Amino acid sequence: MIKIGVIGAGNRGKDVYAKYILNHTNDAKVVAIAEPNSLKRKEMIDEHKINPNFVFDDWKSFLSKDKFCDAVIIATGDDMHFEPIKLAMEKGYNILLEKPMSNKVNECIEIVKMAEYYGVKVMVCHVLRYTPFFTKLKELIDSGIIGDVVDIQHNENIGNYHFAHSFVRGNWRNSNETSPLILQKSCHDLDILSWLLNGSSCTKIASFGSLNYFKEKNAPKGSADRCLDCKYLDSCIYSPKKIYYNNLGAWPTLVATEIQTKEALDEALKTNNYGRCVYKCDNNVVDNMVSIIEFDNGVHVTFNLCAFTDEVCRTIKIMGTKGEIRGNDLKNHIEVYEFGKGNGRFSNGKKIEITPEVIMGGHGGGDTGLMQDFIKLCEGKLEDTKTNPKISLESHIMAFAAEESRVTGKIIDMKEFIKRFE
Incomplete structure (x- = not known):
């Protein structure tokens, strides 16, 4: 049984990679979670029956411990990959790293060098x-x-x-x-x-x-900053009514609200980014x-x-x-x-x-193939991966x-x- 820790319980970490381990294999188990969001953290604990000793608020707490599992999945934000993977390599973990490796050129190059230096197995999530x-x-x-x-x-x-x-x-x-x-x-x-x-x-x-x-110059005349307050709520192409309300329990609504009910979605869209007018964001x-x-x-x-x-x-x-x-x-x-x-x-x-x-699986079955190979890699059944950092x-x-x-x-x-x- 391969023991895996997940760092970052967002859509990819929680709903794709960890979910695959839970539902599709008896060869691996999620035994640890590092996630600052308490609701997402609790969902991981409940779904995977994680021991409280291996539940962490952040990746620093997770990686401050001596190595206690076989591999880690790093699915933090793009700008938060380098430090966790550096420490994970030093500890000797095998690693599944969400793409991009980093949002900085020098860090991408350094990740390649570190993987070779520490001799750990690293797979980058190029699922295609x-x-x-x-x-x-x-x-x-x-x-x-x-x-x-x-x-x-x-x-x-x-x-x-x-x-x-x-x-x-x-x-x-x-x-x-x-x-x-x-x-x-x-x-x-x-x-x-x-x-x-x-x-x-x-x-x-x-x-x-x-x-x-x-851009704001393309906003309809008289449109509001937030969609639920807007007179174009029913007619706008990008209305959250069209994007989120018909997809409760699935992507992209899984990202728009932590609780998958209409009432929770109503409340979330009043305050979070997914309820903002697409012409008036900071994009x-x-x-x-x-x-x-x-x-x-x-x-x-x-x-x-x-x-x-x-x-x-x-x-x-x-x-x-x-x-x-x-x-x-x-x-x-x-x-x-x-x-x-x-x-x-x-x-x-x-x-x-x-x-x-x-x-079956996201990205035309690519998510499934990726996870199958990652588990084989951790088991020692694969010498290397199609998507190591150097490649x-x-x-x-x-x-x-x-x-x-x-x-x-x-x-x-x-x-x-x-x-x-x-």
Whole structure:
């Protein structure tokens, strides 16, 4: 039985990783919790039957003790990863680290060095590598069915309500307090692009983007600062009535209120950030961003990150010398076109349609695959992980460079960028 402690009982720590351990495996058990919020802490205690001796108000108290379990899950805020993981490594814990590793370049680099120095097993939560959808895409590329990859178009369709919840009202609305959008939301995507290209490294990156819409100047005339007081409550696209009241007991309402009742939600939205007008928040992260990326194997990528989509999904087009792959992860659908094998007037490509395996769990089954591998890693059944810090560093560096390009208007040479932090 692998004994695991959880540091940070937010949506990922409590409702995803710890919940998986509770409901889906007999090989591991949550035995400790560090969480400042008393309600979330109590929920963890009750669900996992945690001994009071291993209940802590904060991570410092947890990690001040001698090592008492096998592994820790670090799911604190983006700006609160470095110190806990440093101490956890010193104690010899195996670690599941929520992405991003850190919101600072130098700390990401230091985490890689520390993992190698202490020799502990660390898995970064790049869950897309564990999804059947992206695994199938990689298998297709590696098979050579479309020849050599030349160009990729990849879209992270955030979804209008998801963006309003997480990046206008929510925890990641202000990059001065947490992380730039491309790091927090899309180090996933930058990581998966590198993985699809067999670990190819980025050589240059240029990005363009802005906070275009979620500003006070776009607020409807006469709108209130808080939604429950507003005359547009029933008609506004981003009304909490549409986003939260129909999702009691599920995300994103699990984040909007600690108690999942209509009455508790009413009270929470009167005071917390999730009841604020989306046009009158203290948000500063971009709501649209386009990056142009060059990899060292000659492949070029355009990556589009946008709030203004109906569906929450990732779509991709991979163009090769012998064919083309198109995919939509929400629809779990992949199309492969082999050039010159069709019967069309101009020898259109032969079309193959693929439905990848379905695995239950968030992120298209990626959360499930991630947790399965983490438990195997702790058991010693895996030598290493697909997402160790050294591998994950590439996507983080790309994200930091992309944000610098967006802010400065310059094309970033990655070798020169990395030298500044060595």
